[in-house]
């Protein structure tokens with residue numbers, strides 16, 4: 405980033421006006437940028453609810469591709485199964501100077517985006533917030549205010565972009581380890597809340613907690629095989645971190661199940677199974693989660709037209 409860029413108000417488009425998109429559009433507005441929130445379902449005004457109350461956020465809500473032009477930054481905040489569906493937004497918003505930050509769970513989140521935004525820089529990220537879209541344009545932020553991104557010049561630009569936003573950007577020298585650490589959490593709490601239709605209080609049930617620990621240990625074995633530097637201590641830390649969630653907080657997958665939406669299992673337990681198969685590791689608990697979530701999920705196809713990697 406040049407010194408001129410660090411002073412300038414940047415143009416930022418957030419694709420996906422859901423929980424994460426709403427919170428990040430709010431953050432970008434607080435940082436003083438020119439924000440367009442690209443939505444599928446129209447609404448008049450973005451409203452963010454936190455423990456401090458409600459804030460009306462005067463960002464531009466756009467539903468028509470013809471109302472946008474290339475921007476400095478795209479923050480991509482749709483569910484992973486909807487990524488292919490935003491190709492036309494990316495074509496309208498990106499040129500060779502655009503950086504796309506992928507705000508999605510999983511370990512392969514940037515992979516599908518390179519082909520949709522050729523010539524742009526694509527940065528994966530790990531989002532540490534808990535947020536719920538309560539209605540179109542209306543988001544409740546439970547907790548959290550940080551994202552991890554791979555260390556490097558783009559991360560430094562992003563740190564500057566987020567100055568004043570209330571959100572901390574944490575450059576990671578080893579994003580593989582950071583991503584698998586977060587996947588240990590998501591491969592456990594997302595399916596277990598979605599399947600039990602319970603919020604985080606479900607984790608106080610000792611049998612559910614045991615299942616969560618089992619899912620995490622399987623994920624750890626695969627993580628180590630792919631080169632992540634994680635150990636049993638990380639499982640213990642993740643279990644302890646889970647204990648800090650307040651009872652009212654859910655997960656993005658629980659909210660999708662409650663809304664009758666597709667479930668993001670392929671990017672979570674599906675990713676554990678796919679990578680486990682590559683390394684010849686048995687992950688029966690993750691396979692079971694993937695099969696159950698697949699069976700519950702309204703049919704969604706992947707980018708290549710398939711439904712799964714032979715899980716069912």
Ligand SMILES: NC(=O)C1=CN([C@@H]2O[C@H](COP(=O)(O)OP(=O)(O)OC[C@H]3O[C@@H](n4cnc5c(N)ncnc54)[C@H](OP(=O)(O)O)[C@@H]3O)[C@@H](O)[C@H]2O)C=CC1
Nearest residue numbers: 420421422423424443444445482486508509531534535656
């Ligand atoms: N919620 C959370 O606390 C966290 C979520 N994550 C991850 O962040 C990512 C986003 O999740 P989250 O924000 O919860 O998801 P949401 O379902 O709340 O939001 C996704 C949004 O994308 C919109 N969308 C889908 N397709 C399009 C399209 N073609 N054009 C425009 N908008 C579109 C949806 O529109 P519509 O309103 O029409 O459905 C919806 O508003 C996921 O990968 C999730 O795992 C990570 C950390 C925390």
Ligand SMILES: CC(C)(CO)C(=O)C(=O)O
Nearest residue numbers: 531532533534654655656
């Ligand atoms: C579990 C949680 C809230 C952690 O940030 C998450 O990633 C999700 O809901 O998908």
